[in-house]
Each structure stands twice: as structure tokens, then as C-alpha cells.
Amino acid sequence: MSESASLTVNGMKCGGCENTIVGKVSAIAGVVAVKASHQDKRVDVEFDPAQTDLDEIEDVITDAGFSVE
Template sequence: MAESIELTVTGMKCGGCETNVKGKVGAIDGVLSVAASSKEKKVEVDYDAAKTNLDAIKAAIAEAGFTVE
């Protein structure tokens, strides 16, 4: 079942940061789409809840060097 989540993420300052987050989160099996905005400090993720979960998404954002509020 597909689910959507919008997270507030701090530390992103530019398009490179957005690309980094999209790459890390997008590499998770089950993630269908990722949109990141450094201006709005938001990351939106559509994912298959049968394959991944919110904890894995948050861990990937942290691995990219950013903080989920």
C-alpha cells in the first residue's frame, strides 16, 4: 500500500543538498518518489509501506547529513 509523508528537514541549504537527500532516500527499496525543498525545509516521500517505513526514511536523511524535525 502506497503512503505519503511530508517531513520538516533542517540543514539543507542548496540544490546540492536536495540532490543528496533525494539520492539517499530514493535508493531505499520501496520508495516511489522523493521531492526535497531546501527553501521550504521539506522532504515529501511516497513509499510502499510493505517494503519500507518511516524509520528507514529518517535514517537515510540523517545519513545524508540532515536533521528531521
């Protein structure tokens, strides 16, 4: 069973930033879906908690140069 979360992400300024986050988060094992919006400063992610968790997802976003509130 998957879980969903909405994260507030600062530093996204354009569609390229959205694509970067979507690409990196999608590569995490267990991530089912991810959607990013720089206008809303939001990343919505659906994931399998048996394979990953929010800490790992947040770490990947931070490592990509963005900050998660």
C-alpha cells in the same frame, strides 16, 4: 498501496543538498517518489509500507548529515 509523508528537514542549504537527499532516499527499496525543497525545509516522500517505513527514511536522511524534526 503506497503512503505519503511530508518531513521537515533542517540543514539543506542548496540544490545540491536537495539532490543528495533525493538520491539517497530514492535508493531505498519501496520508495516510489521523493521531492526535496531546501527553501521550504521539506521532503515529500511516497513509499510502499510493505517494503520500508518512515524510520528507515529518516535514518537515511540523518546519516546524510541532515536533521529531521
